Amino acid sequence: MRGDSNRWLELFLLTRVVAALVGSVLVGVTAVSAREVALIGACLAYAAVSCVAFAKVEPLQRSKAAWVADALGGFALIIASETWRSPFYLLAVTALVLPATTLPFRRAIVWGGAFSLVYFVVGVLTTLEANTIESAVRLETVTTRLLTPWLVAVALAYAQRLLDRLGEERERSERLAVQTERQRIAWELHDSAKQRVHAAHLVLTMVRDRVGQREGPLLDQALDQLSAATGDMATSVAELREPLDGRPLEQIVAHRAQELAGATRARIDVNGKAPALPPLVAAHATRIAGEALTNAVRHAGARHIEVRLDGDPDTLRIIVRDDGQGLPDELRPGSNGLRSMRERAATIGGRLDVAAGESGGTVVALEVPLARALQEA
């Protein structure tokens, strides 16, 4: 989770500026000759340039080369000050803030260790000698200075890891809450609303035959609407239980084709790409394509089934073509698959054409104008 990078950048800038000021003051209090002035100048320039560079150029914050260059700048100042107990020591250590919080935990620890090692080399290059060990006070100072960079790196990396975990935990509980809510809505839709609509539909079908000729078509309209409503609810329930989550249509259809592949000898090809779709259109189009595919597998006895998705930002087109036995003269009794496909198509303002293929088989074509669907969504 790199959302905290700004926070760590602030820490970097703050410590870098403070350390530069501390370094300058430490150099200044001992003596002020041309050499000290040059050192202070170099220190402030280094701090200013590094702060501006990291703050303004975002990719640098995650660039290993930039971190190395930054650390080398700090070490160069230590070497220039000609003592391992350099006033610029803290300044150099601040070069650890960004790598320690950006790298994965283990690698951050290694980075800190490497920094300590380089510091030791720099110390040897300047004034760290073997007899240092003989003085307990000096030995303690050396040890502290050697270990501080590593400890800083560990502490920062540990803090970052805790933040990451916290973020993951929060994400998980949010996801869980959304899921629970979806389940609840699905239950309400299915357990109550849908049952009521079924009841109303059933009661109305009973009186259908007793209604006069003038009102009959009206009642049929109402019945169709009620059927479509239960279809909508079924789609919503399925969508709530198994959200499409913005997956592209071709991927879902390909997945369905794979599921069906085991039940048929036909070869199923899914070609093309669907344009971006509003959620309701995507949900219905998915079910229509799935139903057409299932029909082809179940009833057509086809050898080859092709699903073709295409269209432009204004139109979605799906064609399911098989080379099977074609449409039966009379549709199977009790099959409301085709009807529900048409109803779904109408719901999203689309048109569904079912026709015989040029060389046998069946072609199911769906076309949905998207501009209107988008406005209504």
Place this chain on the structure above:
Amino acid sequence: MIRLVIVDDHPALRAGLSAVLRAEPGLVPLGAASDAAELEPLLARTRPDLVVLDYHLPGEDGLQVCRRLKRMVPAPAVLLYSAYADGSLAIPAVLAGADGLVHKGAPAQELYEAIRSVARGDKVLPPVGAEHRQQAARALDERDMPILGMLLEGTPPAEAASTLRLDGRGFSQRVDGMIERLRVEIPAA
């Protein structure tokens, strides 16, 4: 005259269904229950010829209730009445011994026909596609497949049991296990 009871957990559907069935000559709704516990005393009191049974019930689901109804002597005919009545529910329905499976969106006329057929002793089940057989085969044990095959072909359970040299209880346990395993495959709604 077909004497029947209704089991559905939703009051609106219970009321609608009772009214629709009462309006049809020859059908006599004797009462309605909202779950398995309510059904028990209703059965004892009315001894119906047929039970119209919702698949989704709180607690014990329609398939389990159907199994128990079919163990009664004499067993009433059972018509499963579900908002999901395609081939994937047909297989567990057959296993549970249901005589019919009707979609809740079916018009009243179709429901009347189904009730009359089932009361006559016929089966009213949607076609079971190859896809659903495959799905069931994946969920089930290899050794359960002969049972599934025979029951789907309409072999009476007692005959299927003797073919496989199983006693009634062993057979019944196997079928219970199969229904349990297939339940995961049914959309939970």
